[in-house]
Amino acid sequence: MTDSNPFSSEPWLDAQRKFWDAWMDMTRQASTAATKDQAVDNPWADGLDQWWKAVSPMTSGTAPLLQDFFDKLVGMGKSYFSMAEHVSATPGGGEQTAGDMVSDWLDRVREACNAWGTSLSAQQDPHMRDFMSFWNMPMDTWQRTASSFSPMPGDFLKALHPEGADAMAGDMRMHLDRFLSMPGVGYSRESQEQYQQLARMVLDYQKAMQDYAIALSKVGVKSTDRFQEKLNESASSDEPVTSLREFYNIWVDACEEVYGEYAMSGEYSEMYGEMVNALMQVKRHSSLLVDEMLESMNMPTHREINTLHQRLHEMRRGYRALREEIDQLRDETERPAASPVASKKAAPVKKRTPAKKRTTKKAAAQPASPKKRTTKKTTARKATTRK
Amino acid sequence: MIPIQIRPDQALEELTNFSQKLGHGLQNLMEVGDIPAGVTPKEPVYHEDKMVLYRFQPDTKKVQNRIPLLIVYALVNRPYMTDLQENRSTVRGLLEAGLDVYLIDWGYPDRADRYLDLDDYINGYINRCVNVICRRHDIDAVNILGICQGGTFSLCYTAMHPEKVSNLVTMVTPVDFHTPDNMLSIWARNIDIDLLVDTLGNIPGELLNWTFLMLKPYQLAGQKYMNMVDLLDNPAQLKNFMRMEKWIFDSPDQAGEAYRQFIKDFYQANKLIKGDVQIGDKTVDLGNIKMPVLNVYAMQDHLVPPSASQALKQHVGTDDYTELSFPGGHIGIYVSGKAQKQVPPAIGAWLDERS
Incomplete structure (x- = not known):
């Protein structure tokens, strides 16, 4: 049957099948152990990426919501494929059991999380690149959110990598701080000091964001342990994981559990607060500088x-x-002198039994008796507007 | 026992199926068309600034409860969640229960609305909407259904204007903001709200979206989309999903001063249950709420934990307090099939008994 869908993924699926077959043959024979460097990074995930690049221009006329939605689907798909590739057949050759493959994959997740925690862009291991976008989600979402109300793009600090984030720790940061604290001199000293202050605030924000990323990376490492525990529980209860989706869902549950526990802690709350507050300092100071510029232009x-x-x-x-x-x-002056008070009791309605509920009768207190208005007005007036 | 038993051919099949669904899904997505929300006919009866008071077309076949019900929705997100689609509409359920339903739509505040505070919203907009309804129906008091933050507003309004509320229904409403399971409250404690509002003016909807996503980031920003791939070949389900997606990210900016007071007084200082909230020239004393109260909450609510809602019982002054728990989440209470069958009829019956 011919697929008339213009977005059909059949051609690259065929290519992926061929790759997969060849790859499976290679790992079965284990005659020549493939090294990490020789292996294709993430063939399925890369394939999906290629397919999306090819067909996404055709969606340009659709609503942004739809495009954004499909971007998310493809992004998640890549992460999922990447995980599946690693779990189903970890490069390295030889006779590996499923348990070995998972252990190897978890080791690499841990390594990637640790690397990610020490820099803001953690792309060191190309094999883990697509999968780690899963763990990047909170930071990525934050950076996109921050860019919507920041003078700088959300990922502007990535441009400093690695000389930026890594070098900021320790002495370098201290020297920069001292440099930026030098008193201004001459006619433009106020302006110089303001820009020095902005630079210090940017550094503070960068540090706060890095601290937050490091904390999340620790959560990532801890999630791998929780995941392992969950797998062990499956084994001990004779309910092995039999599908990739099930594997993925257990992984998400483990991550969510560990993250949820950490997010309820005072430490997380402080870190989150510091990151938001630091960004606000940058934004506020930038606004002051912009205002001064606007003022100078009248x-x-x-x-x-x-x-x-x-x-x-x-x-x-x-x-x-x-x-x-x-x-x-006006109401008071228009009110007839001895107008009888109209009865405003609601019409009787058919009694019905409510759904399952619990009623508590408290002591003596009486329901408030609404004060009756004395003006009689017609019902269902037309729409009124007050500007 | 080996914990992982995924055969390579099975894994290949899974990935292939996933890819095929994604490919076909894109075509369905292109054909999804407009995504309307808010399905029940309604007419605007009053508007002021960006706020509009709507009256839904009553179900004339039902015995009518003559005291109208005013729905006060949260400032966060849009109120069409209560009337999302034909078979997922709390409003429709309330109409079918014989209620005359009004709803406040707060609109989308912009920078000119930055100085709107809680006094403007509660003693201003809500109070004038209640006046309009009372005049239209020649009554002195209405029934109020407050939802989420709108429930907290309704509690404040009722405590300050008890003569204007016959019966109060709160739904997934935070009352005690410092219960230990309230993640939002824990996060809010270290935010410098004055700095945030002084800097941003209005609080961007994107910031709220981020906050809500971060409550369960891996489920809400990841797994949800993976599960969606399975539904991509079903245009009806796809449309339902997209409608919900539209609502989730349809977050109006928050008027700065109202946000400042709400977060500082409610989330950070937990003043509502202490009787310390000051709105305009009035103090909010929940003990003034002596009319019947129905408190509806969701058992698996991750935004407003049940304990945050249940606290109401200890603080209201009424002797007619009822709780209705629903086995679902914060959103499910409006849209799940089970909720549609249970919650609106229960509210209708409870109000009928007291009207």
């Missing part, structure tokens, strides 16, 4: 617009209060 500044918004808001509040007072006075 243009309205952010500060001025804020002041206008605040004053306008206060005026509107005052206006509303007056309006309500006038309405109240």
Whole structure:
């Protein structure tokens, strides 16, 4: 049957099957042990990437939500494929049992997590690249979020790697701090000091983000132990893992459990707070600098617009209060002198038994008795607007 | 026993199937078209700034409870979650239960709304919406259904204006913000909220999205999409998923001053249960809530833990307090099939008994 789907993945699937068959033959024979360097990095994940690059231009007319959604699907697919490749056949050749393969894979995850924790871009092991995007998710999401309200792109600190993040630790950071703390001199000293302050704030933010990444990498390492425990539980309960998806789901459960425990800790809360606060310092100081620039060009500044918004808001509040007072006075003056109070009790309704619930009757207190208004008004008036 | 027993040919088949679904899914995704949400007919009856008060078309075949129900939704996310699609609509369920349903849509605040605070929202917008409904129906008080943060707002409103509320229903509503299982509260404690609001003005919806995703990052940003691949060949299920996806990421920015007060007073200082919340010139005393209260919460709620909601019982002044627990999550309580069958009819019956 011909596949009429223009996004069909059949051609690369065929290629992957051939690769897989050849690869399986090679590992079975184990005649010549392939080294890590000789092996193709992530053939299925790379294949998926190639397919997506080929077909994604055809989706350019679709809503951003759909494109973003499919990007996420493909991203997760790559991570999944990468994991599957490693678990099903770890490079290294020889007669490996499934347990060996998993152990080997977990070792490499641990290594990648440790490497990731010591730098912000952790791409050292190309075999783990696609899979580690799974562990990168929180930082990646944060960087994209931060870029939406930051003057710098979310991943701007990656440009400093490795001279940036790694070198920041220890003496280098101290020297930079001292350099940036030098007093300004001359006519432009204030401006110089402001930019020095911004640079210090950027460094603080970088450090906070790195601390957060390191903490997450430790969680990653711990997750591998939890995962191993879960696998052992499966073995001891005679319920082996029989599919890649099941394997993946256990991995996600392990990660989520360990992360959930850590995220409830005071340490995480402090680290998270420091990262957000540090970014806000950068953003706030940048806004001040931008405002000064705008002011020098005789243009309205952010500060001025804020002041206008605040004053306008206060005026509107005052206006509303007056309006309500006038309405109240009008109600009182228009009220007939001896108008009988209309009965406003709700019409009886058919009683129904509620679903499962628990009712607590407290002592003496009475429900509040609503105060009756004395003006009679018609029902279901048309839409009203108050600006 | 060997814990992993995945045969290579089986693994290959799994990967192949996954890829095929992805390929076919892209085509279905291209054909998914518009993703409408908010399905029940409604009319705007009052609007002010960006806020709109809607009245849903009542189900005239039902015996009507003559006290209308005002739904107060959270500022976070959009209220169409309560009326997501034909077979997942809390609003529809409430109409079928014989209720006359109004809903406040807060809209999307922009920078000009930065100085809106909780006084504006609660003693301002909500109060004026209640006045409009009372005038339309010639009544003195309405029934209120407050959802999530809107539930907290409803508690504050009811405590400050008890004469205007006949019965109060709260749904997945945080009351005690310092229960030990409240992850959001733990995270909020070390954020410098003044710095955040002074810097950003309004709080971007993206920041809230990030926060909610980080509650369960590997499930919500990863596994969910893996599971979705299995549904890609089903256009109806795909559309349902995309509708939910649209809602999840449809996060309005938060008016800065309201956010500042909400996080500082509620999440950080837990003032609601201490009776220390000051809104405008009024103090919020939950003991003033003496009308009947129905407190609905979800047993597996990861955003508002059940314990945070259950605390209400100890702090309200009513002698008619009812709890309704639902076995589901924060979102499932509006959209799951089971919730549709249980929750709106239970609310309708509870209100009927007290009207």
